Amino acid sequence: MNEKHVRVGLVGFGTVGTGVAKLIYEEGDAIAAKTGVRLELACVVDVDTQRPRPVPLPEGVLTSDLNRLIADPGIAIGIELVGGTGIAKDIQLQMLHAGKDVVTANKALLALHGGELYQVAHENGRCIAFEASCAGGIPIIGAIRSGLAANQITGMFGIVNGTCNYILSSMSTKDEAFGAALAKAQKRGYAEADPTLDISGGDSAHKLAILASIAFGGEIGLEDIFVQGLDGIAREDIRYGREMGYCLKLLAIAQRNAEGKISLRVHPSFIAADSWLARVDGSFNAISVFGNAVGETFYYGRGAGMMPTASAVVADLIDVALGNSRTLFESLRLKPREEVKPLLEKIDDCVSRFYVRVMAKDKPGVVARYGKILGDHAISISGVLQHEGDGPSNTVPVVITTHKTQEKNMREALAELTRTDVISGKPVCIRIVDIPQDKDT
Amino acid sequence: MNEKHVRVGLVGFGTVGTGVAKLIYEEGDAIAAKTGVRLELACVVDVDTQRPRPVPLPEGVLTSDLNRLIADPGIAIGIELVGGTGIAKDIQLQMLHAGKDVVTANKALLALHGGELYQVAHENGRCIAFEASCAGGIPIIGAIRSGLAANQITGMFGIVNGTCNYILSSMSTKDEAFGAALAKAQKRGYAEADPTLDISGGDSAHKLAILASIAFGGEIGLEDIFVQGLDGIAREDIRYGREMGYCLKLLAIAQRNAEGKISLRVHPSFIAADSWLARVDGSFNAISVFGNAVGETFYYGRGAGMMPTASAVVADLIDVALGNSRTLFESLRLKPREEVKPLLEKIDDCVSRFYVRVMAKDKPGVVARYGKILGDHAISISGVLQHEGDGPSNTVPVVITTHKTQEKNMREALAELTRTDVISGKPVCIRIVDIPQDKDT
Numbered sequence: 013m014n015e016k017h018v019r020v021g022l023v024g025f026g027t028v029g030t031g032v033a034k035l036i037y038e039e040g041d042a043i044a045a046k047t048g049v050r051l052e053l054a055c056v057v058d059v060d061t062q063r064p065r066p067v068p069l070p071e072g073v074l075t076s077d078l079n080r081l082i083a084d085p086g087i088a089i090g091i092e093l094v095g096g097t098g099i100a101k102d103i104q105l106q107m108l109h110a111g112k113d114v115v116t117a118n119k120a121l122l123a124l125h126g127g128e129l130y131q132v133a134h135e136n137g138r139c140i141a142f143e144a145s146c147a148g149g150i151p152i153i154g155a156i157r158s159g160l161a162a163n164q165i166t167g168m169f170g171i172v173n174g175t176c177n178y179i180l181s182s183m184s185t186k187d188e189a190f191g192a193a194l195a196k197a198q199k200r201g202y203a204e205a206d207p208t209l210d211i212s213g214g215d216s217a218h219k220l221a222i223l224a225s226i227a228f229g230g231e232i233g234l235e236d237i238f239v240q241g242l243d244g245i246a247r248e249d250i251r252y253g254r255e256m257g258y259c260l261k262l263l264a265i266a267q268r269n270a271e272g273k274i275s276l277r278v279h280p281s282f283i284a285a286d287s288w289l290a291r292v293d294g295s296f297n298a299i300s301v302f303g304n305a306v307g308e309t310f311y312y313g314r315g316a317g318m319m320p321t322a323s324a325v326v327a328d329l330i331d332v333a334l335g336n337s338r339t340l341f342e343s344l345r346l347k348p349r350e351e352v353k354p355l356l357e358k359i360d361d362c363v364s365r366f367y368v369r370v371m372a373k374d375k376p377g378v379v380a381r382y383g384k385i386l387g388d389h390a391i392s393i394s395g396v397l398q399h400e401g402d403g404p405s406n407t408v409p410v411v412i413t414t415h416k417t418q419e420k421n422m423r424e425a426l427a428e429l430t431r432t433d434v435i436s437g438k439p440v441c442i443r444i445v446d447i448p449q450d451k452d453t
Numbered sequence: 454m455n456e457k458h459v460r461v462g463l464v465g466f467g468t469v470g471t472g473v474a475k476l477i478y479e480e481g482d483a484i485a486a487k488t489g490v491r492l493e494l495a496c497v498v499d500v501d502t503q504r505p506r507p508v509p510l511p512e513g514v515l516t517s518d519l520n521r522l523i524a525d526p527g528i529a530i531g532i533e534l535v536g537g538t539g540i541a542k543d544i545q546l547q548m549l550h551a552g553k554d555v556v557t558a559n560k561a562l563l564a565l566h567g568g569e570l571y572q573v574a575h576e577n578g579r580c581i582a583f584e585a586s587c588a589g590g591i592p593i594i595g596a597i598r599s600g601l602a603a604n605q606i607t608g609m610f611g612i613v614n615g616t617c618n619y620i621l622s623s624m625s626t627k628d629e630a631f632g633a634a635l636a637k638a639q640k641r642g643y644a645e646a647d648p649t650l651d652i653s654g655g656d657s658a659h660k661l662a663i664l665a666s667i668a669f670g671g672e673i674g675l676e677d678i679f680v681q682g683l684d685g686i687a688r689e690d691i692r693y694g695r696e697m698g699y700c701l702k703l704l705a706i707a708q709r710n711a712e713g714k715i716s717l718r719v720h721p722s723f724i725a726a727d728s729w730l731a732r733v734d735g736s737f738n739a740i741s742v743f744g745n746a747v748g749e750t751f752y753y754g755r756g757a758g759m760m761p762t763a764s765a766v767v768a769d770l771i772d773v774a775l776g777n778s779r780t781l782f783e784s785l786r787l788k789p790r791e792e793v794k795p796l797l798e799k800i801d802d803c804v805s806r807f808y809v810r811v812m813a814k815d816k817p818g819v820v821a822r823y824g825k826i827l828g829d830h831a832i833s834i835s836g837v838l839q840h841e842g843d844g845p846s847n848t849v850p851v852v853i854t855t856h857k858t859q860e861k862n863m864r865e866a867l868a869e870l871t872r873t874d875v876i877s878g879k880p881v882c883i884r885i886v887d888i889p890q891d892k893d894t
């Protein structure tokens with residue numbers, strides 16, 4: 013078997029970029045032996061050429077001049093690891109126009125400008141490979157677009173943000189408050205100094221947009237996704253939920269409803285404590301994917317970090333070098349939205365169960381009134397939890413779980429509850445997500 | 454995007470074959486829209502053309518004449534779902550010689566004659582795709598050879614036989630005896646009338662040979678794998694193991710040791726009850742794969758059945774049609790063993806921990822003698838479990854778990870134990886497999 017020698021150029025010599033360089037230098041022989049692809053890191057572009065990195069580059073490889081990469085026709089693949097949606101977009105466009113395939117981990121950019129970038133790639137006969145953009149080291153994009161290609165995807169339920177999962181795990185297993193759990197995550201490197209993009213659910217939405225585009229065909233944008241982050245999550249709700257058999261996770265969900273419409277949403281979700289996703293602890297990622305032929309498949313691994321993400325980037329380099337990424341990219345129906353947009357379900361129409369906690373005032377008839385308001389909005393109660401003397405003075409937390417109902421019914425019921433004089437403050441409402449059961453008969 | 458029209462021929466119209474036909478007919482449009490590949494089932498070959506199947510074929514598609522497939526140059530891909538290692542091999546060879554790519558789920562054939570078949574495929578510029586051969590609907594082969602291509606695989610631990618896992622799950626959760634659990638599995642269709650190949654570990658070994666070939670490069674045959682099946686597994690050992698924090702699974706293991714040698718084995722294994730694999734119930738399959746860059750990844754899904762296996766077969770058809778399977782097949786170092794054989798560890802040198810149960814006779818000094826014999830063979834004790842009055846008359850079960858030791862030390866210690874007069878019958882010995890921990894720091 014002849015080795016295929018491929019020169020690649022990297023832009024962005026940060027954590028993941030360093031991991032990519034490390035893999036190419038340290039594992040290059042093993043990769044060549046196994047795949048027939050010999051990767052050569054022709055240049056590494058970064059604004060900072062002075063700071064020492066844990067992986068030394070040979071003399072002359074590191075440069076601040078992007079043009080050395082763009083103008084070199086011998087560089088077949090450009091790796092964009094700058095991140096963000098500004099200069100990174102320009103870098104990818106330059107790479108594509110210069111006839112290079114692109115490998116990237118940039119979920120924000122693809123979620124925001126994927127359609128435009130894919131179009132430019134198609135026009136230039138190039139491809140963009142982005143396995144590293146979702147769920148780090150888990151080869152989930154390959155699984156969905158190749159492994160499950162014969163399936164109609166009926167549902168995807170993912171923990172795709174390690175920061176949020178780390179925080180929720182800490183709150184859940186150690187009964188920590190949100191702020192303390194976040195501070196710990198930051199101290200240990202599992203959360204950024206500014207964690208807004210993670211905590212808000214925005215990062216999960218980026219990944220969901222990419223995964224859903226792959227799974228359902230057609231361009232899916234951030235505006236198609238309902239997003240709610242971890243704001244306002246209180247440890248007592250995690251505790252009450254656990255008493256009722258649930259575990260709280262921030263899920264990215266793409267689900268086909270009975271009419272064939274796709275529901276796309278990111279929000280805190282109570283899931284059955286014995287489901288696969290409930291067992292995902294700390295900063296790890298995992299995704300349950302349901303196909304109409306295959307049933308449930310589940311994928312778990314590290315969602316971020318130097319080497320796991322680099323593993324995905326280098327896997328893409330190999331796939332691009334072998335020509336497979338281009339074939340898949342060409343065959344993927346990632347066309348502008350107006351052409352092949354899947355029908356989407358509005359969040360108001362989304363049917364689910366709910367966990368609702370109110371701080372009931374300590375007077376007669378409160379629970380009856382609470383129940384009546386829900387009943388008036390066609391919401392039936394599935395379970396009730398009320399501990400004696402658990403609340404602050406003169407109030408008691410009353411938790412109700414509901415049977416399935418449309419989101420808009422619940423929204424109206426909550427508004428009415430808030431207006432009554434029998435509860436203190438605003439009700440807390442968390443969606444209960446019943447992940448389909450796929451078990452032996 | 455132009456559709457690529459691909460004619461395929463299927464040999465073997467049993468359960469999986471019927472599922473493949475169903476997917477091609479019912480999902481053909483969706484597959485073409487999503488992947489650009491339009492599959493046409495040109496002919497279905499089976500010795501039985503009379504028996505009605507749940508999926509009706511158009512007039513003239515079903516035939517008993519293999520030559521209709523072989524001699525038709527318009528058929529690009531042959532699907533072999535006959536099974537077994539006899540006629541199936543001849544069919545695959547005919548397909549390859551006739552210039553067709555081959556898609557198969559036949560693990561026994563690939564494990565036994567893979568080297569020869571791959572060679573013929575290479576000589577004819579064709580490929581063999583076999584995602585369906587291992588773990589049914591789980592796209593594990595794609596994950597290992599593409600998704601984790603940048604990694605050196607350091608370990609794989611798989612539950613790849615649904616029959617055995619169903620039986621062990623029943624024994625474990627319902628305290629059933631082996632025979633009762635097997636009978637139930639047969640009644641519900643999770644075990645064959647003759648379950649020998651499954652129960653013996655042979656089927657798991659077939660799959661391990663294929664997965665290890667992909668993971669480590671080089672041809673790995675059945676003779677390279679130590680195999681022990683479920684014979685003699687008693688429910689009380691499952692129960693005692695559980696008390697000590699372990700769950701019993703039949704694992705297929707490929708593990709790189711400190712010297713770089715690969716240990717390949719299939720055997721009943723006590724694993725930590727909180728590990729991912731311990732949570733796999735019933736007929737499902739799952740595999741933990743460790744890479745030096747990615748850490749732990751875990752894959753779960755249905756390991757058999759009409760539609761999950763058909764899902765993998767059709768995914769391969771699409772991959773072959775797109776040309777990707779051939780690229781990967783060519784780049785895979787599946788060469789004859791003498792060229793690129795990985796160094797293998799002998800089972801005698803394998804280091805692990807052990808669970809040992811003896812029926813100790815009820816007389817003084819027995820435990821001391823038991824412990825001394827282990828100590829004499831450089832085996833240290835990690836845990837002891839002895840319930841009062843738990844055994845038949847005049848004996849008591851004494852369970853010892855050990856620290857790590859070489860297999861040959863344990864074999865010799867067991868032989869010496871058996872020769873003593875302080876135990877009744879033969880000691881029971883089950884390996885404890887410490888699956889590496891990959892957790893947040």
